[in-house]
Amino acid sequence: MIVVCPACQARFQYDDSRFGANRTKRFKCPKCSHVFEVINPAMAQLPLDKTLSRPYSDPASMPEAEPTPPTPVPAARTTAKRDREAMLVAAGLHVPGMPPGLKFTLAFLTGPHASTVQVLEQPQTIIGREEGDVITRDPETSRRHALVEIHKDGTVWISDQQSTNGTLVNGERITGAVQLVSQQEFTCGNSTFMLLVRNTDEFQLH
Numbered sequence: 001m002i003v004v005c006p007a008c009q010a011r012f013q014y015d016d017s018r019f020g021a022n023r024t025k026r027f028k029c030p031k032c033s034h035v036f037e038v039i040n041p042a043m044a045q046l047p048l049d050k051t052l053s054r055p056y057s058d059p060a061s062m063p064e065a066e067p068t069p070p071t072p073v074p075a076a077r078t079t080a081k082r083d084r085e086a087m088l089v090a091a092g093l094h095v096p097g098m099p100p101g102l103k104f105t106l107a108f109l110t111g112p113h114a115s116t117v118q119v120l121e122q123p124q125t126i127i128g129r130e131e132g133d134v135i136t137r138d139p140e141t142s143r144r145h146a147l148v149e150i151h152k153d154g155t156v157w158i159s160d161q162q163s164t165n166g167t168l169v170n171g172e173r174i175t176g177a178v179q180l181v182s183q184q185e186f187t188c189g190n191s192t193f194m195l196l197v198r199n200t201d202e203f204q205l206h
Contacts, residue, residue: 001041003027007034016041097123099154103198106148111191112137123150126161127188140165140189148195149177156180156195165189 001016010031019025019040028035104120118134125148126132129141136145142163149157159177160167168187169178180186182197 003038005029005032005034006036008032014038097152098150099152101200102154103200104150104156105196105198106134107194107196109185109192109194111141111189113191117196120148120150123152124148125150127193129189136188136191138189138191141191142189145188146186148180154197156197158186163188 003012003014023043024037026037105117107117108114127134127146128144144161145163146167147159157177166173180195185194
């Protein structure tokens with residue numbers, strides 16, 4: 001059951017089976033220290049002396065043995081955006097962890113797969129010569145060359161995976177995670193890519 005403090009309206013979870021055979025339980029609000037009584041819900045329909053429903057204004061009048069303070073109920077943090085994302089996931093239209101309404105694509109500009117594109121469908125994509133999610137077949141690319149990460153806020157980051165020839169962004173070899181923007185190019189070995197980000201927003205929920 002949910003217990004509501006009449007003084008500050010704080011809400012707490014309490015196991016009503018702990019009432020036992022008692023008609024009421026006495027609580028001290030852990031938030032504002034207000035003392036009050038709650039009627040056993042199993043006996044709520046039975047006649048009850050009006051004095052039992054009066055809040056206690058004097059904490060000294062409370063017995064030494066008090067029930068354990070109930071556990072606070074966390075406030076709901078559901079937002080329309082999270083609801084929409086959950087609906088898209090349930091409908092098979094969205095991958096968990098990916099920002100909804102955006103499509104991410106890598107275009108091969110140079111290398112063995114030049115003039116082709118690959119859609120990024122997971123939050124993390126490994127680019128490599130023979131292993132990973134984007135296979136280059138480029139002898140100058142390491143087996144596991146670079147990691148592209150798509151964050152839930154829609155930003156895209158790339159980091160080198162200790163490759164032999166390094167990962168270049170704006171012509172410079174990167175040493176840590178670097179943010180990419182749409183239509184920005186980067187190079188792994190002899191393969192140059194362009195990141196493309198498109199706002200689809202194809203499945204709006206009303």
